Amino acid sequence: MRIFLIEDDQEISERLVSGLEALGYVVDHADNGPDAYVIGKDENFDAVILDLGLPGMEGLEVLRRWRADGVQLPVLVLTARGMWSEKVEGLNAGADDYITKPFHIPEVDARLKALIRRNSGLATPVFTNGNVSLDTANGRVTLDGKPVDMTARELRMLNYFMHRLGRIIPQAELTEHLYTLDESRESNTIEVYVSRLRRKLGADIIKTVRGMGYRMDERK
Incomplete structure (x- = not known):
């Protein structure tokens, strides 16, 4: 899953990036409000971690502008502001969940996964498609059990x-x-990883739709 982290504190940012990448997330980072607004509006993320006390533009203003622009990314607000009234203000501005500092990486991980599932219309952390099962809580994959x-x-x-x-x-x-x-991207990367999934989970697990992309069909 691709996460957009918006946090101006370098120590906290490094801790979050390191911890989330170790859990398998792809994490992009911005450290000020104006950059965050532009990147969040133009790029495609699965969820956002948004600090409220940002230089250049407050986090709540970034969030309000995204929602006014129709950006529907799930947003987890991360802040030292723990008063209930400030939480209400954040939720009313369009936040989906709220976590206060200090925090623990496992809790951030769990909240992100819940937001992403909810945004996809799913309630359980275990996804099953035919004989393939993925437990998003612990990253375990099974084929025929x-x-x-x-x-x-x-x-x-x-x-x-x-x-x-x-x-x-x-x-x-x-x-x-x-x-x-910031990572370099080779032109054949996607074909390589699709091929690996087919080899591990079955040749028909992912269909190639010529000229359009790839599709995983729902299987009984």
Whole structure:
């Protein structure tokens, strides 16, 4: 899953980026309000972690402008402001959830996963499609009940497909969710990872839709 972290404190940012990347997320980062607003409006993320006390533009103003522009990204507000009235203000501005500092990475992880599931119309952390099962809470994949080893990027790709069964996903969209904005991207990367998933989970697990992208159909 691709996460947009907006936090101006370097120590907190480094802790979050390191912790979330270790859990398999792709994390892009901005440290001020104006950049956050533009990137969040123009890029495609699965969820946002938004600090409220940002230089250049307050986090709440960033959020209000996104919502006014029709940006519907799930937003987890992360802040030292713990008063109930400030939480209400954040939720009324369009936030989906709220967590105060100090925080623990496992709680941030759990809240992000819940937001992403909710945004996809799903309630359970375990996704099953035919004989393939993915437990997003612990990153475990099984085929016919037997565990399947996955690299971090293979797991990210499978996770992305399982959240979007039946939808054609363009190659560019998959690339966006496998890599951060700063990482180099080779032209054949997506084909390589699709091939690996097919080899591990079955040749028909992912369909190629010529000229359009890839699709994972819902299976009984």
